Amino acid sequence: MSAPVTPPATAATQAAPPPPETVTVKVNGKTVQVPKTMPNWQGKPEATTMLQAARCAGVDIPHYCYHDKLPVAGNCRMCLVEFGTPMIGPDRKPVLNEDGSPKIARSVLPYEPGTPRGAIACATPISPGMEIYADSPATKQMREAVLESLLINHPLDCPICDQAGECKLQEYSVQHGQAESRFVEAKVHKPKAVDLGPRIILDDERCVLCTRCIRFTKDIVNDDALGIVNRGSYNTISAFPGKTFDNNYTLNTVDLCPVGALTSKDFRFKMRVWFLKETASVCTTCGTGCNTTIGSREGVVHRLEPRANDAVNGPWMCDTGRLNYKWIARADRLKEVRVGGRKSTWSTALREITAKLSTAPAGSVAIVASARQTNEELFLLKRLATKLGAITDSIAREGEPDRLLVSGDRNPNSTGARLTGVSFTEAGIQLPKIAAGIASGTIRSLIVFGEDVTQHGIDASLLAKLDMLVVSDILPNATTEAATHLLPGAAAPEKRGTFVNVKGRLQKFHKAVEAPGDARPEIEFLQELADAVAGPTGTSTIEGLFNRMTADIPAFGGVQWSAVGDTGVTLSL
Amino acid sequence: MSFSVPAPLEARLDELVTHYPVKRSASLMFLHALQEHFGYVSREAVEWTAAKLGLQPINVYELVTFYPMFRQEPLGTTHVKVCRTLSCALAGSAALREQFCKKLGLDSHAHAPQTTPDGKFTVEFVECLAACGSAPVVLVNEDLHERVTAQAAEKILSEGSRLEGAAKGKTPVKGASGAAS
Ligand code: SF4
Ligand code: SF4
Ligand code: FES
Ligand code: FES
Numbered sequence: 001m002s003a004p005v006t007p008p009a010t011a012a013t014q015a016a017p018p019p020p021e022t023v024t025v026k027v028n029g030k031t032v033q034v035p036k037t038m039p040n041w042q043g044k045p046e047a048t049t050m051l052q053a054a055r056c057a058g059v060d061i062p063h064y065c066y067h068d069k070l071p072v073a074g075n076c077r078m079c080l081v082e083f084g085t086p087m088i089g090p091d092r093k094p095v096l097n098e099d100g101s102p103k104i105a106r107s108v109l110p111y112e113p114g115t116p117r118g119a120i121a122c123a124t125p126i127s128p129g130m131e132i133y134a135d136s137p138a139t140k141q142m143r144e145a146v147l148e149s150l151l152i153n154h155p156l157d158c159p160i161c162d163q164a165g166e167c168k169l170q171e172y173s174v175q176h177g178q179a180e181s182r183f184v185e186a187k188v189h190k191p192k193a194v195d196l197g198p199r200i201i202l203d204d205e206r207c208v209l210c211t212r213c214i215r216f217t218k219d220i221v222n223d224d225a226l227g228i229v230n231r232g233s234y235n236t237i238s239a240f241p242g243k244t245f246d247n248n249y250t251l252n253t254v255d256l257c258p259v260g261a262l263t264s265k266d267f268r269f270k271m272r273v274w275f276l277k278e279t280a281s282v283c284t285t286c287g288t289g290c291n292t293t294i295g296s297r298e299g300v301v302h303r304l305e306p307r308a309n310d311a312v313n314g315p316w317m318c319d320t321g322r323l324n325y326k327w328i329a330r331a332d333r334l335k336e337v338r339v340g341g342r343k344s345t346w347s348t349a350l351r352e353i354t355a356k357l358s359t360a361p362a363g364s365v366a367i368v369a370s371a372r373q374t375n376e377e378l379f380l381l382k383r384l385a386t387k388l389g390a391i392t393d394s395i396a397r398e399g400e401p402d403r404l405l406v407s408g409d410r411n412p413n414s415t416g417a418r419l420t421g422v423s424f425t426e427a428g429i430q431l432p433k434i435a436a437g438i439a440s441g442t443i444r445s446l447i448v449f450g451e452d453v454t455q456h457g458i459d460a461s462l463l464a465k466l467d468m469l470v471v472s473d474i475l476p477n478a479t480t481e482a483a484t485h486l487l488p489g490a491a492a493p494e495k496r497g498t499f500v501n502v503k504g505r506l507q508k509f510h511k512a513v514e515a516p517g518d519a520r521p522e523i524e525f526l527q528e529l530a531d532a533v534a535g536p537t538g539t540s541t542i543e544g545l546f547n548r549m550t551a552d553i554p555a556f557g558g559v560q561w562s563a564v565g566d567t568g569v570t571l572s573l
Numbered sequence: 574m575s576f577s578v579p580a581p582l583e584a585r586l587d588e589l590v591t592h593y594p595v596k597r598s599a600s601l602m603f604l605h606a607l608q609e610h611f612g613y614v615s616r617e618a619v620e621w622t623a624a625k626l627g628l629q630p631i632n633v634y635e636l637v638t639f640y641p642m643f644r645q646e647p648l649g650t651t652h653v654k655v656c657r658t659l660s661c662a663l664a665g666s667a668a669l670r671e672q673f674c675k676k677l678g679l680d681s682h683a684h685a686p687q688t689t690p691d692g693k694f695t696v697e698f699v700e701c702l703a704a705c706g707s708a709p710v711v712l713v714n715e716d717l718h719e720r721v722t723a724q725a726a727e728k729i730l731s732e733g734s735r736l737e738g739a740a741k742g743k744t745p746v747k748g749a750s751g752a753a754s
Pocket of ligand 2: 283284286289290313317319320321322405406407
């Protein structure tokens with residue numbers, strides 16, 4: 001007999017989901033109730049481990065090989081802890097202390113009952129009444145011993161190691177290590193500065209053989225490229241000789257590697273990590289919108305790292321997105337306001353544009369925006385367009401999607417462009433109409449943001465027919481060349497704003513560095529322009545503008561800026 | 574010359590795979606068979622095995638580097654295995670190895686087996702050869718030499734140097750970040 005697939009959906013018969021089954025354990029003497037099962041690396045429920053239970057109690061058990069999002073390997077032994085379980089008498093009943101509490105049997109070696117026997121917390125499931133001694137003398141001794149063994153052949157070259165400052169080997173050594181080495185034998189030397197792939201350098205001597213990198217590339221990326229070769233103390237991480245480690249996710253192994261073995265060619269020896277300011281941001285390279293942390297110092301972006309967000313990218317990001325930041329510092333960035341081809345000022349340019357737009361006959365202005373712009377910018381452009389009766393559009397940007405993160409939509413905010421009404425279901429369908437309008441002379445002014453329209457059917461000869469061409473961009477191109485009014489804009493790390501990714505996740509990003517020269521975040525001058533031409537929005541802050549937008553556009557559901565948080569909210573589209 | 578596995582051997586290996594619940598389990602048997610045939614496990618042999626068993630070459634390469642019995646380069650005509658384990662060590666096997674290496678111009682501290690450039694000798698320091706009662710013990714190809722003295726070692730060397738050197742192998746798996754050091 002088959003059960004009905006869907007239960008009747010009436011409110012009355014819908015039972016509340018049963019509360020998750022829990023198990024009571026003690027961590028460092030503190031009683032905690034923890035769920036009986038917890039998500040494994042694939043998010044499927046599996047018996048809760050000692051390590052997870054300890055986390056629930058706010059205790060972090062040191063570990064190298066364990067990672068929430070990778071299959072458990074249990075090979076580093078760093079997470080060894082002493083534990084105990086309730087004693088059971090010959091009558092199969094719990095043995096009790098005099099005060100009635102259950103007697104706990106500490107785990108010991110079977111052949112040496114005086115010696116505590118640890119278990120690896122990352123792979124040992126909890127059982128009711130279990131006691132975990134995460135800081136007992138025996139646990140500490142086990143940790144020290146594991147660390148000592150890991151450091152036997154370690155080169156101790158921390159001063160020149162990129163991982164220094166965010167290295168688990170350093171951290172655990174400070175907490176659990178010994179100040180003196182007892183090792184007098186010659187260390188085993190392993191390969192240094194191995195060119196593993198186009199973006200990765202491996203120092204095998206620093207490796208603690210946790211196999212995180214192997215599991216990541218095999219189980220997450222589906223590129224079984226790495227392995228451990230040789231035996232015993234000669235164990236070495238390697239790709240097959242002659243093959244390079246080259247998929248679009250290799251740099252995640254640098255984040256994963258708990259020590260300084262895997263390093264990024266891009267970041268290697270560039271900057272000590274403790275000098276970096278960290279800013280929560282979002283990758284702008286495709287429509288997935290992976291959450292990132294920008295590491296910058298004194299106005300210069302030095303690296304991007306993924307910021308964990310299970311609703312979007314998990315803890316990963318692709319290499320393309322991660323390395324797509326260098327152009328921000330290009331020398332040919334647009335840094336000057338230019339009017340009529342000559343250096344000018346913001347006030348002159350904005351005054352002229354306002355004057356022109358305020359008297360423009362309805363339908364004589366068109367706007368080409370970019371789906372790389374923020375929702376707030378697009379909202380203001382749309383406001384302007386509505387006032388001017390202007391036709392608007394944005395430009396599609398497409399590529400090959402992959403099976404992990406990369407979206408076929410290479411714009412970070414196509415959804416935002418649609419929601420704000422700047423573009424339609426298919427971005428770019430209005431462009432021929434705009435081109436025709438310019439050719440026939442009905443469109444006299446064109447406003448372009450962040451796109452080179454000469455690549456999209458509006459060529460230089462058409463642009464030359466316009467009375468006014470307002471262009472805001474970051475890098476020079478044929479359209480910026482032709483601008484009557486050139487307004488230098490800001491890259492995502494230089495401003496704040498929100499995007500909506502391809503799946504409808506509304507995400508916020510923050511400013512890490514200043515835009516160069518006279519360049520300004522677009523929102524600032526767009527607000528001035530829109531207020532002057534279309535009437536005041538009644539707010540001068542990005543927060544206010546955002547709240548105004550979400551109230552005006554039903555799809556945003558009135559969500560408040562303060563409610564978005566750094567991992568975003570999902571819109572029901 | 575390109576790598577080619579003779580048809581009967583390939584047929585034998587194909588049949589072998591059917592004995593295992595998963596193809597991968599046949600890896601070691603493949604490597605043994607290929608080494609027996611070619612004298613060592615070349616890069617092509619690793620790639621061939623991986624392709625046959627639906628694996629990546631690195632999966633097979635891990636095995637080849639794990640077991641010292643698998644050779645990644647052709648051996649010399651005379652393969653001298655000097656026992657390094659306790660009885661033999663106490664009976665002077667280190668000096669014996671030193672003697673072989675010195676005479677042949679090899680590094681007596683190297684971890685892996687070493688072969689002379691003329692392909693005549695390979696010297697290797699190995700674990701117990703199960704003849705501890707008559708230490709020090711040296712295995713020359715298939716022949717066990719017991720209570721080996723310095724003079725006996727000289728004899729092994731002079732006999733070996735009269736033989737032809739082994740043909741040079743084609744492509745050992747070289748340049749690995751972790752190639753046996
Ligand atoms: S290279 Fe890093 S991630 Fe890979 S096994 Fe070694 S320590 Fe672990
Ligand atoms: S998948 Fe897309 S959003 Fe994520 S890092 Fe790569 S390019 Fe950026
Ligand atoms: S974390 Fe490595 S064994 Fe548990
Ligand atoms: S110790 Fe050398 S043969 Fe056993």
